[in-house]
Amino acid sequence: MNNLPKNLIWESEVRDYELDSQGVVNNANYFHYFEHARHLFLHAIGVNFMAWQKQGFDFVLVHADITYKAPLYSGDEFFVTTRLDYQGKLKLHFIQELYKKPENILTCKFICTGTCINSERKPELPEELIEKLKMIMEGQK
Amino acid sequence: MNNLPKNLIWESEVRDYELDSQGVVNNANYFHYFEHARHLFLHAIGVNFMAWQKQGFDFVLVHADITYKAPLYSGDEFFVTTRLDYQGKLKLHFIQELYKKPENILTCKFICTGTCINSERKPELPEELIEKLKMIMEGQK
Amino acid sequence: MNNLPKNLIWESEVRDYELDSQGVVNNANYFHYFEHARHLFLHAIGVNFMAWQKQGFDFVLVHADITYKAPLYSGDEFFVTTRLDYQGKLKLHFIQELYKKPENILTCKFICTGTCINSERKPELPEELIEKLKMIMEGQK
Amino acid sequence: MNNLPKNLIWESEVRDYELDSQGVVNNANYFHYFEHARHLFLHAIGVNFMAWQKQGFDFVLVHADITYKAPLYSGDEFFVTTRLDYQGKLKLHFIQELYKKPENILTCKFICTGTCINSERKPELPEELIEKLKMIMEGQK
DSSP states (O other), X not given: OTTSOGGXXXXXXXXXXXXXXXXXXXXXXXXXXXXXXXXXXXXXTTOOHHHHHHTTOEEEEEEEEXXXXXXOBTTOEEEEEEEEOOOSSXXXXXXXXXXXXXXXXXXXXXXXXXXXXXXXXXXXXXXXXXXXXXXHHHHHO | OTTSOGGGEEEEEOOGXXXXXXXXXXXXXXXXXXXXXXXXXXXXXXXXXHHHHHTTOXXXXXXXXXXXXXXXXXXXXXXXXXXXXXXSSSOEEEEEEEEETTTTEEEEEEEEEEEEEOXXXXXXXXXXXXXXXXXHHHHHO | OTTSOGGGEEEEEOXXXXXXXXXXXXXXXXXXXXXXXXXXXXXXXXXXXXXXXXXXXXXXXXXXXXXXXXXXXXXXXXXXXEEEOOOSSSOEEEEEEEEETTTTXXXXXXXXXXXXXXXXXXXXXXXXXXHHHHHHHHHHO | OTTSOGGGEEEEEOOGGGBOTTSBBOHHHHHHHHHHHHHHHHHHTTOOHHXXXXXXXXXXXXXXXEEEOSOOBTTOEEEXXXXXXXXXXXXXXXXXXXXXXXXXXXXXXXXXEXXXXXXXXXXXXXXXXXXXHHHHHHHHO
16 A cells, blocks of 8 residues: 555544444444545545535445444544545445554445536536546556 | 424434443433424524525524433433523524423423524624514513 | 334434535434334334343444435435345344435435344344244244 | 643544534534543543443533534644543533634633432442542642
């Protein structure tokens, strides 16, 4: 992963309000973690989420596949890796993994597909974004 | 409370994802409950939150005072009462209470002050809203 | 679905705090909706989540697949259907769908696999639960 | 604040899922921020929240007073200060402030009172905790 931008890796720690009555991070909060990491990734490659929104482009998830391999407890520290796996003209694919520190145990795997919705509510990736994604894909090889 | 609109009372139940590791509803979720009840109240008196937003008016809280008297557990049913206690030209005051069923135990009390921010980011209650609030205040007496 | 317990269908409405800056329900909240509907389902068939927890059995999700077909906006009403699709000795499969009212548009589809973790942190479905699930499966045919 | 433990100051950044449809951090999330900062504070002075829980002591909030002075937007960085203001035998008082970076604008002020509930559901601060709090209070002068 040496030639990837540094901020593809987002580090954080469990916050107690994220725990549920079983004392583990509630499943829904992983969506929060992965969303935040994706936004940081997009920001890092120069995609300003809010700026696109003002131009009428909404980034949306259309599908996600999530595998829970181990729980996270109070005080646990972790990091999330985000890798772009772009394929089509209308869709973005991301592969994200959450690792628990310090043993770096794969705790949760997230594969998702997103698209951009234009002001007419139709899927459309802006040209500028496609160019950026191509460059990222080259850089990731 | 007989002459108040029916939807001042909002009934719901605890959802397990709202619990924290102590097995009780996390403090922050009461803010969610009271926000939802206030929005239903405003909607009931004809204040369309989203419509005002499009015209450049954002409703915001400036202060809240919350007293936790008892916990809520998994499966608990409750209702929230919302009463307008309007005082100034720039501010709205609400008193809200959450009661646990079926004994109707006062579980949480919430007193909050909100205002409206216009497109220049200054506090301003739209005339139309002030008129509506006056009518509500009359009806509540 | 006539011979299924009534509470397999859970009705609710969007709460404004569930919206994100795009004005639509944030993806993570669908996990909340589906979790609550599953817990109601389990409760309806006599599975007391909290009681099992005290006996050392934790119900956990191991996999989820979620497809977002349309957004939910402020004020939208919806219902969630929950159907058990049990297959193995160690796993539970659920198929859940969220429909937007009043047109009953399929808005989100959720397929998930759960298991039970015993006090030794190993997957184990309690006998009593397996018996109940078999009865439910019979009833659903 | 020089003679206070370093981790009284918790730094973080807005995560987009914390925004609501107004594009600002939803009021309830400040409760999350302040809770996390308090837990870090307690952890820093050697109070293990989860360990006390296992011994039958639950830390609970009984009152909070929150003043919202300015909004937080996407990408905003901030820090939270947590100061103990202990007074009674049964209660803990905290004063917490959230500052927006880089101008260090006071954005939100939080004053809260907590207590400890023993296994008989009565307020009781464990002796060990009272000793620690006294030491902290001395150190803060």
